[in-house]
Amino acid sequence: MKKLLLLVAATALAFGASAKVVLPKVLGTNMVLQQNADVNLWGKADADAKVTVKVSWDKAKIKTKADENGNWAVKVATPAGSFDKYTISISDGEEIVLENVMIGDVWITSGQSNMEMPVRGWDRQPVENAKDYILSAAKYADQIRMFTVPRARSYNEDKEDCVGGEWLCAAPKSVAEMSAVAYLFAYNLVGKVDFPIGIITSNWGGTRIESWMPMKALEDVLSKEQIEHKHNVHSIKPTELYCAMIAPIRKYNARGFLWYQGCSNLGDIDHYDIMQARMVQQWREDWGDTENKMPFYFTMIAPHSYGNSRAIAYPLFVECQQRALANIPNCAMAATTDTGEEVCIHPAKKNEVGERMAAFALRDLYGQGGVDVVAPTYESYKVDGNSIIVTLKDVGPGLTPGYGKWIKGFEIAGADKVFHPANAYVHSHREVKVSSDKVKEPVAVRYAFRNFIPCDFMSVLGLPVVPFRTDNWNDAM
Numbered sequence: 001m002k003k004l005l006l007l008v009a010a011t012a013l014a015f016g017a018s019a020k021v022v023l024p025k026v027l028g029t030n031m032v033l034q035q036n037a038d039v040n041l042w043g044k045a046d047a048d049a050k051v052t053v054k055v056s057w058d059k060a061k062i063k064t065k066a067d068e069n070g071n072w073a074v075k076v077a078t079p080a081g082s083f084d085k086y087t088i089s090i091s092d093g094e095e096i097v098l099e100n101v102m103i104g105d106v107w108i109t110s111g112q113s114n115m116e117m118p119v120r121g122w123d124r125q126p127v128e129n130a131k132d133y134i135l136s137a138a139k140y141a142d143q144i145r146m147f148t149v150p151r152a153r154s155y156n157e158d159k160e161d162c163v164g165g166e167w168l169c170a171a172p173k174s175v176a177e178m179s180a181v182a183y184l185f186a187y188n189l190v191g192k193v194d195f196p197i198g199i200i201t202s203n204w205g206g207t208r209i210e211s212w213m214p215m216k217a218l219e220d221v222l223s224k225e226q227i228e229h230k231h232n233v234h235s236i237k238p239t240e241l242y243c244a245m246i247a248p249i250r251k252y253n254a255r256g257f258l259w260y261q262g263c264s265n266l267g268d269i270d271h272y273d274i275m276q277a278r279m280v281q282q283w284r285e286d287w288g289d290t291e292n293k294m295p296f297y298f299t300m301i302a303p304h305s306y307g308n309s310r311a312i313a314y315p316l317f318v319e320c321q322q323r324a325l326a327n328i329p330n331c332a333m334a335a336t337t338d339t340g341e342e343v344c345i346h347p348a349k350k351n352e353v354g355e356r357m358a359a360f361a362l363r364d365l366y367g368q369g370g371v372d373v374v375a376p377t378y379e380s381y382k383v384d385g386n387s388i389i390v391t392l393k394d395v396g397p398g399l400t401p402g403y404g405k406w407i408k409g410f411e412i413a414g415a416d417k418v419f420h421p422a423n424a425y426v427h428s429h430r431e432v433k434v435s436s437d438k439v440k441e442p443v444a445v446r447y448a449f450r451n452f453i454p455c456d457f458m459s460v461l462g463l464p465v466v467p468f469r470t471d472n473w474n475d476a477m
Contacts, residue, residue: 020094021045024160026249029099030167032145032198034106034253035081042073042251045092054089057103066092073251078103081195083142100169102142104196105365106254108283109182110212110246111261113205114299114353117346119183120176127180128348133187137175143190144170146178149202152244155237156215162248167198179203181260181299184354185361193366200252202245208264209275210238212246217282221274233268250286255365257283258357259298262321263345266306266313273324280328292329295364297357300333300466302347303340309452310477315467322377322466332360335375337464342452356463372396376459378468379430381445387435388412388445389427390470396459399426407432409448409455414439417476419446424457432457444471 022044033039045051045066053062053074066072081104088098109115119134121127150164168174175183179201186197204211210218210230218227218238230238257280265272280296287294300321306313325333334356339349359373372394379393392399401407402425410424412434420438422445427433434445448455448467457465 021051021090021092021096023090023096024248025162025165026147026200026252027098028167029101030145030169031098031147032102032104032106032167032196033078034255035078035103035195037078037253038075039078039253040073040251041076041088041090042071043090044070045072046070049092051090051092056086056088057084081105081193083196085142102145102196102198104198105193106198106200106252107182107185107256107258108249108254108287109179109185109199109201109203109258109260111203111259111299112207112264113203114263114302114346115179115181115201115258115260116203116205117180117350118177119180121180121348122346125344125346126348127350129351130176130180133183134172134176137170137172140170140187140190142169143196144183144186144199145196146170146174146182146186146199146201148178149200149245149249151204153236153240154244156239156243158214158243158247160248162245180350181353181357182258184351185258185358186354188351188355188358189361189366192362192368200249200254202241202249204236204241204245206264207236207241207261208234208268209261209272209279211236211241212261213239213275213279214242214247214282215239217278218275221278222271226271230268234264246283246286250283254287254294256295256297256361259296260353261298262301262317263304263306266301266317269317269320272317272320273327276321276324277327280331294330295361296328296331297360298325298331298333299353299357300336302336303342303448303452304345305342306345306451309342309450311451312449312474312477314451315449315469316474318467330364332357332364332374334360335464335466337375337448337455337467338458340452372459372461373463375463376465378447378466378470381470383442384433386440386442387433388442388470390432390434390445390447392430392432392465395430396461396463398429398460399432399465400458400460401456402426407455407457409453409457410434411446411449412436412439412442413444413446413471413476414441415443417444417471417473419444419476444469444473446471
């Protein structure tokens with residue numbers, strides 16, 4: 001009889017546990033929901049269970065029914081963002097309540113280690129001004145919230161939920177562990193917008209872009225042989241991070257995307273630009289955006305030795321990123337020519353990245369343009385005797401250093417394709433004059449076109465000139 005009572009009690013407990021609605025990890029207390037949207041709420045319940053959703057910003061109750069597998073989903077209209085705090089009640093007879101919910105703009109951020117790197121930094125790899133960001137974090141508790149997707153892998157099989165994670169409000173302890181670039185993007189927005197910024201960040205250091213794409217997207221742009229090659233060049237296979245770390249969050253309504261990745265693809269760049277364009281298309285489709293309304297902002301990888309400071313693998317990859325930029329609608333690239341470190345692949349200057357991507361958002365979405373936020377880039381050149389005059393675009397108010405100061409990072413070559421350090425100075429508003437005593441008949445000019453070379457050329461607003469060359473000599477060093 002005692003065994004029978006225990007069995008009945010255990011059965012009742014098990015039923016009670018299964019009867020309670022189960023939410024995905026990304027839906028929880030402290031979350032930020034996308035403003036002015038019909039946001040998705042979803043989860044599990046018993047098969048055919050009736051589920052009721054109540055939100056404190058609206059008196060209406062939303063009722064639905066779980067399907068035969070227990071899956072249910074509803075859409076809830078959100079108001080304009082504010083610093084009001086709300087609750088959400090979800091019940092199938094047993095109520096769960098999500099508290100301290102706020103409404104603002106949500107951004108999805110992803111990439112490898114330079115996006116993953118926390119505000120506190122890593123051993124021998126600091127984040128500049130980290131202590132100040134950490135100690136001031138508490139005052140942003142109602143302005144910045146972040147959900148970090150834990151690392152997980154799944155080959156070519158979409159996972160329904162993250163393996164863990166929770167929404168955290170800004171506070172010294174939590175901010176110390178948050179993605180520095182993602183946090184500093186939000187940090188540079190708050191105070192300029194009148195609502196909270198929510199970040200969902202999904203990162204894994206040392207990973208390649210093909211791991212963040214589903215197989216159907218890869219098959220659209222690569223041959224079977226190319227996909228097979230990508231299975232053999234890294235321990236994390238194509239699709240594994242998309243399926244385990246992007247698929248579980250793609251129902252969560254968002255405003256846009258941030259991306260900082262590329263170093264792991266440095267030696268295999270032939271198809272990077274088309275893969276990036278296809279990845280962006282896929283992510284937008286996953287989030288229900290068929291009109292390219294969700295901006296995609298990404299970071300130019302930073303200068304670093306990459307095994308040989310004099311080699312040109314880095315600037316060749318930057319060219320690939322520029323091709324991707326040209327082929328992705330509603331897209332912008334944050335230049336980082338000035339942030340790199342020769343001996344550390346994780347630059348301490350993370351605020352520059354967050355600030356530059358925030359500037360794109362302020363210009364594109366928040367009506368706070370009026371100044372140039374695009375980095376200067378190469379436009380054209382002409383030979384002028386024993387000099388070459390280079391013209392740039394997107395220079396804004398002008399270029400620096402000026403007033404007769406030499407610019408670091410220029411090289412010049414003749415027909416022999418041998419590049420020599422050059423004398424270069426700002427010649428006019430958009431022009432630079434470049435020459436060298438060792439090159440009497442110049443043919444080509446390069447700027448910052450090494451894996452790492454000291455350089456200091458930028459707009460007077462502090463936006464660094466993107467590495468460039470006037471030649472197409474991939475074999476010239």
